[in-house]
Amino acid sequence: MDTRPWLLLPLLLVLGVVLSYAVLSIPDPAQELPTMLTDNMTISGAHNPVSAVLLNFRGYDTLLEMGVLLAALLGVWSLDEMPIYRGSAPDQILDIMSRQLIPVFILVAGYLVWAGADAPGGAFQAGALLGAAGVLLRLCGWRVNNRYSGLPLRVLLVLGLAMFVMVGTGALLIGSEFLRYPPTVASELMLIIESAATLSIGATLAALFLGGRPKGEE
């Protein structure tokens, strides 16, 4: 297929015009759902509307999103093994800096999960931080010990989705709907799910950066 961008230009222009017209023609959005959200916030177990939607009202979406993340990693792992990394040993400054920085990353990630209940924050942001910490470690020449790159790593990767499914199924077992948290323990359950999800997201993002499955696995 040869690429002729000038042929696409009019097409994109038409799309742009149609979309702008459509967006501008929309009347004021209905306020019913935001009102409903604030009414139910108190029993949701979270004080931040974003967290309440992500983990409680539409928790099922987030559960599947955790699946998407894991599936992406499975796809990458199915392609090839991790490329061999031949970096020179980090110099002293980088080494000391990374040793100082990583604990701060972890601390901030923990804070973000905790704060997520009441303020902007939560598992995805905290997980991204952990992932960044993993990338930094890798670039500084750190390696995961072979002993942990098998089952322990895989457990860490599925933890978030597994916790979500377990809580959901637990709700089924006590006779209520899937993923319905009892209001008395809702905030605790959400914190557990978020912590597990944070670890999984961090591990998944770092593993995606490595670009392949760990070597010599089984």
Place this chain on the structure above:
Amino acid sequence: MELILGQIPWIVMPIIFPLIGSMACFLFPAKAKSLGLLTSLVVLACVTRLGWQLKALGSLRYPMGGWGAPLGIDLYADGLSLLMLLMAALVGLGISIYSSSYFSRDKARHFWPLWLFLCGALNALFLSADIFNLYVTLELLGLTAVALVALAGGADALIAAMRYLLVSLLGSLFYLLGVALIYHSVGSLDIAILAQRVEPSPAMWTAVGLISTGLLLKTALFPMHFWLPPAHASAPAPVSALMSALVVKASFYILLRMWLEFFQTQGAAFANFLGLLGAAAVLWGGIQALRQTQLKLLIAYSTVSQLGYLFLAFPLGTSIAWKGALYMLFSHAMAKAAMFMAAGNIQFFAGHDRIAELGSITQRLPLTLTAFALAGISLMGLPPSGGFIGKWLLLQASIESGQWWWGIILLLGGFLAAGYVFKVIAHVFTHDEPTSRTVTLPATMEWSALGLALIAVLLGLFTYWPLAMLEMGSPFGTGHSG
């Protein structure tokens, strides 16, 4: 016992079990095969049980998290979703049995978790009543499908997978843009609520256009089918089977569901346009299939052609037409899965899939060729087969509604299908010396193909249950039954 079984919300089980199964396969690769087979069996049992519930209730709504729409997400099941679930569960079981001997140890480790995720995504998609949740399921489905195509390894498969990934993402983004427009102008994501509130407006037309484009791209309707033949032909055989039989049907299901609920008001011109594209797909796909020299590409183009039939129901719009199209969809899933498995067997045995050199192989694989022929009967639409019933219903609908020209497309498509099926079957009757290759083909691979092909044929004999199933919860409205 019956009391307990009756209280279990079977509707969530086809979603939970594949997810659990997939995680278990990922954690314990050594046990992946048995875990995968077990999951497929459990899913089929759960779907059957859900069907039992629906038989009594007609349709079922289930609030995930106990909130209920519009605040939360609802699951919804009626005859239409049940038919799709049953199709996925039956083909899924066949594919699991087939794959248990197809993949090498190394590939199997990656295949099982991905396949079970895909199975869960399909079931979640068929049960969702929320247009954003449908987007999430589409993403999960698309990503796993791409990874499975790439599993074949080699340059062809990787290029096809990459192109499929880009097309799939483009389709998803079109869909998401449409969802954003709908949510902003109507204020809800639940399909049932949308059905009551949607009014024609520029934003709605744009949203319908965007969503349809995205979904048609994923369904590979002519002329947006360019990505399908390479992706379906270069994948490993069981993956080709599940792509052609199930994955392309998922985006069609979403389009159909939205059409029945709230797109229908957007005008008859659009329906006729879809019908025309469908007709073009039937003819173009059929002609291209005839021209192929590789067996798997022939089957892939046949999918392009068969998908076209589904869109002939849009301009007809009657209950009979929808039933015909869905009957086609169901039997195509069985037949096409069987056909790709048979092609996989031939490739496994002969080491190639060049049609011209099949003569020496066919006589060594009687079961496989029987499966191929039975599947071919259904694709051609000869009686007795599911394909025949589907075409019959569509023909009846086209004559009743006075739009006889769609009927001509049905007949022409049947001739083309006969052409490309016999192009392969004819090799059975040649007098080529049977090859002396001594590859032993696992019995599971032959029997699973034959089993699915038999279902496709039996669908032509036992029509009561599938048609009664489509009446549950009257998904096509009660306005024009007949």
